[in-house]
Amino acid sequence: MDFQRRPNVGISGRIMRFAVLMTIAQLTVNGLHAQEGEWPLPAKPVHSVAGAEYGIDAFDRIYGPMHLATAYGGTRGPAGTFYGKFHVASRFRQTGAQAEAEAYPIFSRGSYGYAAYAYSGSPLFPRHRVGIEAYQAFEWSIEGSMGVRLFAFDDRRTITLLTGSASLYSGNFLISARPYVTVNVPESAWSFVASGRYYFGEAEEYVSVRIGAGFAPDERSIQSNTGFPGKQIFYLQSQTGGSGIQFEITRKVLAGIQVDLTRQELSFLPGSFVLDVSAHTSIRVIL
Template sequence: MKLKYLFFLFIIVTKTSLFAQKMDTDSLLVATNKVISVEKNYTKAIALCQLGIKKAPNYLDFYVSLGNAYKMTNQIDSARYYFKYVIAKNTNYKEAFSYLTRLEIEQNKADAALQTIDQALVLCPEEKDFHLLKLRALELENNPKATATYLSFLIKKYPEDTTLKDRLFDMKLDAYGDRIGISNTTTVFNRSGVGPWNYTSLHYAKQLKNATIIGRFDYNDRQSSGTSVLSGSMYELETYYKTSPKNYSFLNIGISNDRIFPKVRLNYSFFQNLGKGWETELGIRYNKTNTTENYSTALGFGKYLGAGWFNLRSYFQIGQKKPYPSFASTYRYYFNSRYDYFAINAGYGTSPDERETISQFDQRVSLNSYRIGAGYNKVVFKKFIIGAQTGFNRQEYTPSKYQNEINITLQLQWLL
């Protein structure tokens, strides 16, 4: 009986000791990670990790923390060794695969990163973070085709993740690079003696890493009964540039000495990605002619809906007796790239973004306007973008009197 009592006492003491040791090592690990993430004292963290390994050599969390501490002190080989050690001991340790892959990506070692993450995906094929790490590793190889193929695979696998679609569109846009284009819009009227109007634009677009810069030459000719009554040209410079991974800006500057265009035209908009396919816009428009100046605000939002994109934009006048609001809505359905799409649009009122009628903005802004339209863009032969749009506008040209306007636009761009 006494022997049995001593045996049970031994078991209790042993379990208590082991529990106390577990509590001691857990507390040490928490303290170590705090030193790494909060205090950022990596030398101290290395010493704590080594102490933890000495106390509990099978506690793999200490090896991972030690790898992270070595990484932060730029001791890359040591960091790599400890991450690999953990993977060799326990292939179910997902964090070790992630840390090692990120380390190789940061060292620009695409092959090593892909080798590690492919091993992880064999073990955990449904782990989304592993797929996203593989995408980052593929991007290091500077092989747009392979990256685009994998992005397409991920879009099918995770259709709810609209950021993947954005990345594919942006990548294809970057791949197209520089381009030269020409477009012409002809407007005809149902009023006798008015029109046609012809608006022609030539542009050159330069694609940089985080920006697109576009130079544009515009020529506008308005006719009455077949005779030109007003014409002129304008020079424009505009850019779309990324200010961060989640926002970008648009800036347009135009100048002209001809009455058919504003003397100075300045447009700016800031776009913010809100996640889940949502985007907002806040902007300002300024146009100065020989006799007037006007300011407008632009407010809008966009939403990706599967392969489609919907946008609603509104404009309000500043410094006028009334705000004279106008609204423009657009829906695009994309096919293979940002340049392959079908679009429909509808709107009310006159906006300062309408190039063809901008010189009449002061007269039209206070009048009613109801418009609808549709268009189609297509990349052909992997070298050209062709496009055609048409629109109908029921325009009030003087109070209570209306005219019908039909616009037809044709455009061609050459991908350099």
Template sequence: MLRFNITIFLCAFMLVTLSGQGSKYNGDPDASFAIARELAFNQERNEARDTLLFILTKFPNYHDIREFLGATYSWDGLYADARKAFSFIIKKTAERKDTWKAWINNELWAGQSLNALDLANRALLHFPHDADLLYQKANAQIHGDKPAEAFATLQLIRDRDPSNVKAINFENFLNDKLSFNRVGFSTSHEFYSKIFNPMHYYAFKYGRQTKFGSAIARVNIHRRFESTGTQFEVDLYPRIIKGLYAYVNLGTSGSFLFPDFRYSAELFTSLPHSLEASLGFRALKYSTGTTVIYTGSVGWYTGNSYLYFRPYIIPNDSGFSKSGSINFRKYRSDAYNYSSISIGVGFSPLTDRFDYTGLENSIINLKSQSFSVGHYFTTSGNKLAWGINAGISRQEISFNPGHFNLIYSLSISWDLKFK
């Protein structure tokens, strides 16, 4: 292998030296092309391009060489140079599908979706109904924020080849992108080691994605302490600028099982090195007063994993109550397919396990530890999203400090996305 690399280097050196002396190329273009390809694939792009350009001084219409030259420019982000190479070839002969494909990719990588779409349409005049070019056209339409048009283009592929895997996968992606509405149902159940009967929680929601962000309306129904209560909530996730969005929540209830009124706000921002941070508050208003909870988060994306920490700080008569959780997610195909682990210490202020009336200060100081695992996945081309979560908590009993309950929990969720 070492001897082979030295041979490549010497050949390239001789070619470049002759070029620098103004000599004409007199070698075997196919052999030199093979050497240039080896150089390019071994990250010796400049040396490869010198060799390719030298060959073209004698064989300017050796289009395979010029096409590969253009590809090396694209790989290195030299999109204008690549554009010139591909344009030269197409002006000579438009019947080169691979050149069209390489040129379209170059424009997509350069962020020029309109150019890519124009090239795809031009290429299709020479290669009507070609699946590869139609796929690239759909890709250009997606980059140009035209998902409905991209869907129609993919249908042209499916009409001729119903089993085309790339088109099917792309259609599933588009169906997901065009499904702006979502309805869902979740149910959670907690079982106590002593004293309390099982507690049951149900939620129904409707959400819609808009150009300003997403909005979710939710109805929560709880069955606890031999009573049933209902709460109405709205969650908003407005986009402010790129890398900055907010969370706003409003909720109300007439049941003692919930706060009379709740409101929340939090600001999220992207940071360098794949970090994300947020800062905000939650407020729970009862007949006896309002509990304000300050919170935030620090998260880190690494590969297909996301690790984040969320603390809660609650001012009270004796100072501050502090709690927090560490959460880890391992993503698979997208944001709806992942597994999770969560570890928490301290009382979770947003839990609805208690009758808070007159006990807010004592409850928020309760000791607690928790652990849970979850698995979330989609079916039916991402139209259906499912989730299951199981956990165990060790929770101090509010009316018997120093004594603890073990709480076993199981949650199941289901969402349907539609246009």
């Protein structure tokens, strides 16, 4: 893929000329981790759940630490999982919030979906974010999906990504791959994420590893939100890798830890990169 050069933004103006969108693991904001975490479990009576998540990103230069906290509540049952979420971000000496509704409806045995809508009035997030995806299980323990992500910004720019996934279950192992491609820019921009999990005999206890390359906004990466043409947002190179664990504290309390290392191209200095070490913790309680 050919990467288009970005404009040379002055150092003194770069903070105010772009904002950060980082989606944190599970992620609760949108995407890969959230969907993996909700892959259907055996039908159980309806019950309520509540949780909280916190993530921090530390960079080797240019940027100070960036924070994202999430609180959520919802229900889980035979019909699926449904959440209401509230995110608060702190970066560039600014604080912003985002509200989100998220659903994982079960349509039939082996068929389920993902739908999410988020809104924010802060420049630290897109104004609107929409995600839709359909999942289907096949023979030989294979599962596939197709979906779309849409990001709408304050200046009426809209970015659309097509995505999907292919997953293989084998014993206690799960292997999954997910590509992304932008479709409303002059040149398509590709990225991918591959992940693996090992389950400890329980449906929600596991260790995981993942790698990615390109630029996927469903991952924790830096992207321009203001100041640059929309066609340039997804033309930043990045490589990422990490590992995590989710485990039971008690039968009704789950905790998780995820650590990632990302090498991210600077939007205002093409060919120059920063390193981002991120840590994310989560806790979920069955009420």
